[in-house]
Amino acid sequence: MHELSIALSLVDLAQEEAEKHGGRVCALHLRIGALAGVVPEALMASYEMACAATPLEGSRLVIENIPVVVYCSQCRAERELGSVQDFCCAECGTPTCQIERGRELELVAMEIEQ
Amino acid sequence: MSHEPRLVEVRKNILKQNDLNARELRRRFHEAGVFVVSLVSSPGAGKTTLLEKTLTALVSRYRVAALVGDLATENDAARLASSGAPVRQITTGTVCHLEAAMVQQGLDGWELDRLDFLFVENVGNLVCPASYDLGESLRFVAVSVTEGEDKPRKYPTIFNTADIAVITKLDLAEAVGFDSAAALASVQAVRPGMKVLQLSAKTGQGMPELIELLEAGLAAARSGVEAGVAP
Numbered sequence A: 001m002h003e004l005s006i007a008l009s010l011v012d013l014a015q016e017e018a019e020k021h022g023g024r025v026c027a028l029h030l031r032i033g034a035l036a037g038v039v040p041e042a043l044m045a046s047y048e049m050a051c052a053a054t055p056l057e058g059s060r061l062v063i064e065n066i067p068v069v070v071y072c073s074q075c076r077a078e079r080e081l082g083s084v085q086d087f088c089c090a091e092c093g094t095p096t097c098q099i100e101r102g103r104e105l106e107l108v109a110m111e112i113e114q
Numbered sequence B: 001m002s003h004e005p006r007l008v009e010v011r012k013n014i015l016k017q018n019d020l021n022a023r024e025l026r027r028r029f030h031e032a033g034v035f036v037v038s039l040v041s042s043p044g045a046g047k048t049t050l051l052e053k054t055l056t057a058l059v060s061r062y063r064v065a066a067l068v069g070d071l072a073t074e075n076d077a078a079r080l081a082s083s084g085a086p087v088r089q090i091t092t093g094t095v096c097h098l099e100a101a102m103v104q105q106g107l108d109g110w111e112l113d114r115l116d117f118l119f120v121e122n123v124g125n126l127v128c129p130a131s132y133d134l135g136e137s138l139r140f141v142a143v144s145v146t147e148g149e150d151k152p153r154k155y156p157t158i159f160n161t162a163d164i165a166v167i168t169k170l171d172l173a174e175a176v177g178f179d180s181a182a183a184l185a186s187v188q189a190v191r192p193g194m195k196v197l198q199l200s201a202k203t204g205q206g207m208p209e210l211i212e213l214l215e216a217g218l219a220a221a222r223s224g225v226e227a228g229v230a231p
Helices: A003-021 A040-050 B016-032 B047-058 B075-081 B100-106 B180-190 B207-222
Strands: A024-033 A060-066 A069-072 A077-080 A099-101 A105-113 B006-013 B035-041 B064-070 B087-091 B117-121 B138-144 B164-168 B195-198
Touching: A003 A024, A003 A040, A003 A105, A003 B006, A003 B016, A024 A040, A040 A060, B006 B016, B016 B035, B016 B100, B035 B047, B035 B207, B047 B064, B047 B075, B047 B117, B047 B164, B047 B207, B064 B075, B064 B100, B075 B087, B087 B100, B164 B180, B180 B195, B195 B207
Parallel strands: A024 A060, B035 B117, B035 B138, B064 B087, B064 B117, B138 B164, B164 B195
Antiparallel strands: A024 A105, A069 A077, A069 A099, A105 B006
């Protein structure tokens, strides 16, 4: 379980960003892809520990889960993957590993109270 | 008086610092002309034996070195040092994966331009290393025949961060009833087009192909062309 390491990196990044804006951070909005290698629930639990005794203490995580989207060269289109156990086009079945989305591990925005 | 919180856009990778460190490592490796290969697998898949045999095969003709990550003990480094190559252990304590900063620290004092190959053995773990770029040129993911044919389907994320899959302990395949076709299908299901090597570090079966691939990777990297093995 490496979500605690990720949570610590998140606290560092969020503090660095928060300093630019001032005010109190009350929520962090994240985007986590299905191939990011991060379990959102574990990250939530780790974050609570990681932000304790920092200016971020008490802030919430708002997580948007991003499904894997691949490019199908046969259909010439982006397709959402049915399952990460089966990398093929959901429409025509052509195998593909051209991943367009799904690796995100991103701090998208922060809610700040003045 | 109540103030509505305002939303401030950030749009930054949470592992930004690791990505920066990995980028810096990649730049140093490229400048020094060293081909860096990392190895991930679950504990007990045979990473250290594979690395030991690989170092032994290369050490007479190339300048090779290795960094090995483990939670505790320096046993692996001692084993690998018997190959004659310089080896350093990175003991991570409770951390279940290597990060780029640990590789940077592990390299402290080494002159990279005096190396042809640098191998980085990650902590035995098929989950956590997936999130961390180490600046390597090539990442191998190893699974042994004793682990079952469906391992790739259970860990699609790590297979999607690696360039080449290696099936190890092929000498035990018959004893454990290993179904090679099923294993290959499992790799192709999670990573269509992925190159797969099947070998036994113990008997040497399949090792020449691995060595050839590494040599080709080094030559390609030095000629400024990408290794070109990833699909």
